[in-house]
Amino acid sequence: MIARSSSAASRTSAARPTSGCRAFAMVALHTALLASCLIEAWLAHRPFLPVLGWTMVAVVVLAQALRWWCVTTLGPYWNTRVIVVPGARLVRAGPYRFARHPNYVAVVAEIVALPLVHSAWLTATVFTVANAALLAVRIRCENTALGRVSVA
Numbered sequence: 001m002i003a004r005s006s007s008a009a010s011r012t013s014a015a016r017p018t019s020g021c022r023a024f025a026m027v028a029l030h031t032a033l034l035a036s037c038l039i040e041a042w043l044a045h046r047p048f049l050p051v052l053g054w055t056m057v058a059v060v061v062l063a064q065a066l067r068w069w070c071v072t073t074l075g076p077y078w079n080t081r082v083i084v085v086p087g088a089r090l091v092r093a094g095p096y097r098f099a100r101h102p103n104y105v106a107v108v109a110e111i112v113a114l115p116l117v118h119s120a121w122l123t124a125t126v127f128t129v130a131n132a133a134l135l136a137v138r139i140r141c142e143n144t145a146l147g148r149v150s151v152a
Contacts (some may be wrong), residue, residue, distance in 0.1 A: 002139050021082040021141040025134055029127065036123040037115045046119040058115035066106040082145050091144060101142065104135055 038045060070076045073094030077085065095102035111131045115123035 002112075018106070021138055021145075023081045026080070026138065029130060029134060033114065033127045034129065035113060036065045037118065037120050040120040041118040042116070044122070045120075048118055053062075053117050053118065056113040056116040057107055060117065063106040063109040063113065066109075067103055070103040070106070082142055084145050084148050101139055104139065106137070107131065132139060 072089055073096060077088065077091070099105060108131065111127050112124055115121070115127070138146075
């Protein structure tokens with residue numbers, strides 16, 4: 001919902017979407033991750049191990065906090081699609097002071113931790129590898145787009 005409103009706002013400002021950045025693949029990966037967490041826990045009878053489970057819940061909560069910090073820092077520029085807004089400046093505030101792609105730190109943490117809440121180690125492994133491959137393409141695409149943005 002936030003991505004749609006940001007995308008609409010960006011399009012009204014003569015922004016240019018960047019192709020080949022795999023937005024649909026990322027949505028599909030996250031949807032499949034959620035389903036796989038449930039399926040593996042149920043079919044493989046994965047136990048809830050309190051120390052592991054509660055630790056991973058804490059990691060997921062921290063990942064969500066980092067994600068929302070990213071969203072609020074970027075404001076109307078946050079989007080799941082890579083869109084270059086002419087005249088926009090590169091954001092160097094909030095979590096972007098510390099990392100170029102802090103939202104992906106949250107994504108990586110979430111993909112590792114969420115399945116492990118209920119000991120779904122196979123899902124954690126498979127989706128971490130798939131996410132790494134997807135992020136390699138996505139980050140390269142975003143870095144190319146960011147190269148066309150002014151530094152504030």
